[in-house]
């Protein structure tokens with residue numbers, strides 16, 4: 001990857017970083033506003049709690065993206081940007097274009113996703129539950145016969 005392209009990516013990352021920091025700051029201010037609202041009505045309090053949860057979740061995503069950006073910026077500095085962390089091969093430019101902070105090549109990412117979310121048929125999950133709690137199975141057939 002040439003220096004000019006890297007510089008462009010760096011600019012884009014830094015721009016996004018500034019935007020995310022602004023968003024996080026806004027959310028924190030909003031959260032502070034919700035928390036400082038003291039309402040005797042428990043319903044309002046529930047809504048406020050829900051809002052805080054929502055904001056915290058949103059903040060989580062942004063913080064994660066911010067982490068990815070920091071990692072990508074560090075990689076540009078040490079010259080490893082665009083390399084797959086798992087197999088060391090070069091990540092295709094089209095993929096980096098779509099996901100500027102990509103850390104894995106398409107192949108390794110697909111493999112990671114397959115491990116994290118195995119496409120296991122539902123019955124295997126059922127059997128695992130039965131293994132852990134055999135009482136799930138006991139009596140199940142009998143009851144059906146009675147009816």
Ligand SMILES: [Zn+2]
Nearest residue numbers: 084087105108
């Ligand atoms: Zn890879």
